[in-house]
Amino acid sequence: MPLRSPSRLLVACLLAGSAALTACSSSDGSAGSDPGSGQGSRDAQAVNPYADHDQYADPGSKAAQAAESAKSDGDSEREQVFSRLAGVPQGIWLTPEEYPSGSVGGYVSTVVAAADKAGQVPTFVIYGVPDRDCTGQHSAGGLPADEYGPWVGEIADAAGKGDDVAAVVEPDGLASLLECGDRDERVGLIADAAHRLAAAGVTTYLDGGHSHWIDPADLAPLLEDAGVGDVRGFSTNVSNFQSDQDEQKYGEELSGLLDGAHYVVDTGRNGFGATQDWCNPPGRAFGIEPGGASSASPHQDANVWVKPPGESDGECNGGPSAGQFWPERAMELASASGW
Numbered sequence: 001m002p003l004r005s006p007s008r009l010l011v012a013c014l015l016a017g018s019a020a021l022t023a024c025s026s027s028d029g030s031a032g033s034d035p036g037s038g039q040g041s042r043d044a045q046a047v048n049p050y051a052d053h054d055q056y057a058d059p060g061s062k063a064a065q066a067a068e069s070a071k072s073d074g075d076s077e078r079e080q081v082f083s084r085l086a087g088v089p090q091g092i093w094l095t096p097e098e099y100p101s102g103s104v105g106g107y108v109s110t111v112v113a114a115a116d117k118a119g120q121v122p123t124f125v126i127y128g129v130p131d132r133d134c135t136g137q138h139s140a141g142g143l144p145a146d147e148y149g150p151w152v153g154e155i156a157d158a159a160g161k162g163d164d165v166a167a168v169v170e171p172d173g174l175a176s177l178l179e180c181g182d183r184d185e186r187v188g189l190i191a192d193a194a195h196r197l198a199a200a201g202v203t204t205y206l207d208g209g210h211s212h213w214i215d216p217a218d219l220a221p222l223l224e225d226a227g228v229g230d231v232r233g234f235s236t237n238v239s240n241f242q243s244d245q246d247e248q249k250y251g252e253e254l255s256g257l258l259d260g261a262h263y264v265v266d267t268g269r270n271g272f273g274a275t276q277d278w279c280n281p282p283g284r285a286f287g288i289e290p291g292g293a294s295s296a297s298p299h300q301d302a303n304v305w306v307k308p309p310g311e312s313d314g315e316c317n318g319g320p321s322a323g324q325f326w327p328e329r330a331m332e333l334a335s336a337s338g339w
Contacts, residue, residue: 050121
């Protein structure tokens with residue numbers, strides 16, 4: 001997919017007002033650097049990063065920590081399940097609460113170095129935009145507008161030093177704007193984040209909701225204004241449970257409205273297909289495990305477990321706070337999946 005001019009991103013930033021204008025400068029303080037200029041000018045947006053590489057499983061993930069805890073407790077069944085789960089590549093979520101400015105870059109550099117050594121592709125998830133969960137659900141938080149751009153810039157600088165690195169930007173961040181939030185500010189900030197990551201050579205996907213939420217015709221203009229035409233494409237079904245077939249149909253329709261943008265599908269917990277309950281619904285199973293490039297539909301790059309399936313959606317249906325590893329639910333998912 002050819003890249004459009006970065007001016008589209010800058011226009012979106014200008015629309016967002018002074019708070020986003022501060023963030024619309026690049027990480028070195030200058031605006032308008034060319035996407036794809038990182039990694040020796042390799043065009044990271046024109047290729048599928050998952051085509052020739054395995055995905056990277058973080059050995060320090062919460063599932064891996066849970067496996068170590070189960071081992072210490074002498075619980076061999078849980079140790080076996082959690083170790084297997086930890087070995088499946090999953091999204092590495094970056095939030096300002098867990099990885100603030102000043103430390104996030106070092107963490108990303110460590111992951112990237114390990115992934116490069118293994119010849120694998122890490123998938124980072126950027127999750128820190130202001131008023132992150134404006135719908136009042138379980139993932140409230142995010143940075144002030146004037147701090148968001150520099151935080152993403154620190155991530156981009158570190159991630160861009162890797163050979164092949166992918167990023168999913170702000171799950172639900174654009175789709176939720178149709179319900180609440182400051183449209184101009186958020187679109188501008190996400191546009192700037194996309195530009196920073198692309199300029200550093202990180203293959204970038206803006207989040208595109210899922211098939212049972214927003215009509216593609218309503219979401220496409222938001223993705224366009226946020227700069228999807230200047231990056232690889234978009235992600236679908238992040239932290240959700242919609243079926244592969246529904247997501248591929250949705251992804252292809254959305255792609256058709258976006259000049260053939262590519263996409264990835266989160267298949268972490270959609271093994272039993274759609275459910276209307278998005279927050280820790282019981283009776284779910286793991287979906288297709290991440291592998292190489294997907295041939296399921298023309299523009300789908302890969303299946304990716306963006307949301308680590310052993311982690312809670314929030315304090316609902318008996319779960320702990322959002323992002324915490326939930327041993328009991330992880331065991332239920334494993335059992336339902338024939339593990």
